[in-house]
Amino acid sequence: MGVLPFHPDSCADFLTSDELHRIQLHRLQTVVRASYEHVPLTRQRMQERGVKPEHIRSLADIAALPFMQKTDLRDTYPYGLFARPMSDIVRLHASSGTTGKPIIVGYTRDDLNVWTSVMARTFSAVGLNQHDVIQNAFGYSLFTGGLGAHYGAEALGATVIPISGGNTERQIMVMQDFGVTAICSTPSYFLHLVEAVEASGRGFGNLNLKTGVFGAEPWTDSMRAHIQSRTGIKAYDIYGLTEIIGPGVATECEQQAGMHVFEDHFLMEIVDPKTGKTLADGEEGELVLTTLSKQAIPMIRFRTHDITSIITEPCACGRTIRRIRRITHRCDDMMIIRGVNVFPSQIEAALLEVEPTLPHYQIVLSRKEGLDQMEVRIEVTEAMFRDKVSALEQLQKRMEHAIEHVVGLRVNVRLVEPRSIARSEGKAKRVVDQRKEG
Ligand SMILES: [Zn+2]
Numbered sequence: 255m256g257v258l259p260f261h262p263d264s265c266a267d268f269l270t271s272d273e274l275h276r277i278q279l280h281r282l283q284t285v286v287r288a289s290y291e292h293v294p295l296t297r298q299r300m301q302e303r304g305v306k307p308e309h310i311r312s313l314a315d316i317a318a319l320p321f322m323q324k325t326d327l328r329d330t331y332p333y334g335l336f337a338r339p340m341s342d343i344v345r346l347h348a349s350s351g352t353t354g355k356p357i358i359v360g361y362t363r364d365d366l367n368v369w370t371s372v373m374a375r376t377f378s379a380v381g382l383n384q385h386d387v388i389q390n391a392f393g394y395s396l397f398t399g400g401l402g403a404h405y406g407a408e409a410l411g412a413t414v415i416p417i418s419g420g421n422t423e424r425q426i427m428v429m430q431d432f433g434v435t436a437i438c439s440t441p442s443y444f445l446h447l448v449e450a451v452e453a454s455g456r457g458f459g460n461l462n463l464k465t466g467v468f469g470a471e472p473w474t475d476s477m478r479a480h481i482q483s484r485t486g487i488k489a490y491d492i493y494g495l496t497e498i499i500g501p502g503v504a505t506e507c508e509q510q511a512g513m514h515v516f517e518d519h520f521l522m523e524i525v526d527p528k529t530g531k532t533l534a535d536g537e538e539g540e541l542v543l544t545t546l547s548k549q550a551i552p553m554i555r556f557r558t559h560d561i562t563s564i565i566t567e568p569c570a571c572g573r574t575i576r577r578i579r580r581i582t583h584r585c586d587d588m589m590i591i592r593g594v595n596v597f598p599s600q601i602e603a604a605l606l607e608v609e610p611t612l613p614h615y616q617i618v619l620s621r622k623e624g625l626d627q628m629e630v631r632i633e634v635t636e637a638m639f640r641d642k643v644s645a646l647e648q649l650q651k652r653m654e655h656a657i658e659h660v661v662g663l664r665v666n667v668r669l670v671e672p673r674s675i676a677r678s679e680g681k682a683k684r685v686v687d688q689r690k691e692g
Pocket of ligand 1: 506507508509514569570571572573
């Protein structure tokens with residue numbers, strides 16, 4: 255049996271813009287009506303603006319609708335935004351909230367089918383098929399990553415290993431013995447696995463691994479280059495949010511040149527994060543998403559806080575669904591240091607310029623005598639640790655200069671012993687802000 259060029263569900267990636275717009279408008283009208291009828295908060299906000307479902311006659315009319323925020327899910331905890339009775343809900347997930355209660359999302363049977371389909375399209379877009387053995391190291395839990403990737407990979411026809419996150423030794427054993435060809439995880443956890451494989455004296459050359467599907471945290475192009483050259487695999491970026499569906503909102507294709515948004519299910523807009531005004535295609539701003547087919551919790555004009563822009567040129571892969579640029583920062587992960595806006599991704603890019611095999615690092619913010627201080631703690635590798643003290647001092651100076659060059663601030667770099675920064679098996683905690691604590 256030959257291999258299909260892509261999964262049958264991927265046909266929706268190649269619709270003409272006319273076909274796509276007709277599907278989008280029909281679905282938008284349906285989802286707006288359902289929200290108006292079944293979600294009190296949405297109905298109240300639409301009424302305040304004098305907007306009725308029948309006013310949505312074109313896709314551009316979406317601009318008349320109110321935005322939704324993550325706080326809306328918190329304020330209506332647990333089920334206040336559900337548009338369907340609990341008897342229709344077959345699954346719940348929750349976000350890993352860092353403060354207070356999590357946000358809870360629900361799925362109907364049809365919602366799960368859509369999720370499975372967009373994840374199968376995701377895997378297909380990065381070149382995986384039924385011959386692949388996929389090690390799914392996303393956590394199987396309330397977190398959407400594990401089960402989202404699991405069902406999509408099964409629908410693709412691949413062999414799925416539901417190993418979940420953690421237990422690094424077992425991950426490596428499975429990767430080696432089971433002939434794993436692709437892995438799903440956060441990029442930081444994959445780097446942790448790479449370190450462990452190398453520490454054990456084994457190389458990536460003996461493994462069958464050729465593809466990494468990475469998401470759930472922002473990472474940079476330099477990080478990708480680093481992962482690819484260190485392991486010889488191709489590393490792909492995927493994008494999703496619990497509030498929208500989980501993973502499966504957008505994915506890179508084999509071109510690795512931006513992420514295709516599954517526009518038949520998720521309508522995207524780019525808005526000015528301050529004014530909420532819609533920006534033209536190509537301009538950088540905040541991504542706003544509307545779920546076009548979600549039944550359990552329709553999200554209309556959801557403010558993602560992720561900063562990106564729409565790529566207007568067609569992609570060499572032939573997909574007609576449009577792409578967004580890689581998301582390297584969120585409007586709310588911006589750090590304000592002595593009045594200067596700094597993003598963690600800028601620090602990472604500066605460090606990678608100096609040291610392409612960037613070890614683990616963490617940014618620590620504190621306040622001394624009323625002044626913001628930023629310290630970047632960087633673990634030196636075992637090899638670097640054996641270097642002369644003067645070499646390490648030079649490295650530290652070069653890193654400080656590189657950061658100052660990029661962000662325009664003097665920053666302390668502190669080199670710390672190998673493995674002295676706490677590892678997370680999920681998302682890496684890159685920024686520790688101690689300013690609020692004292
Ligand atoms: Zn493409």
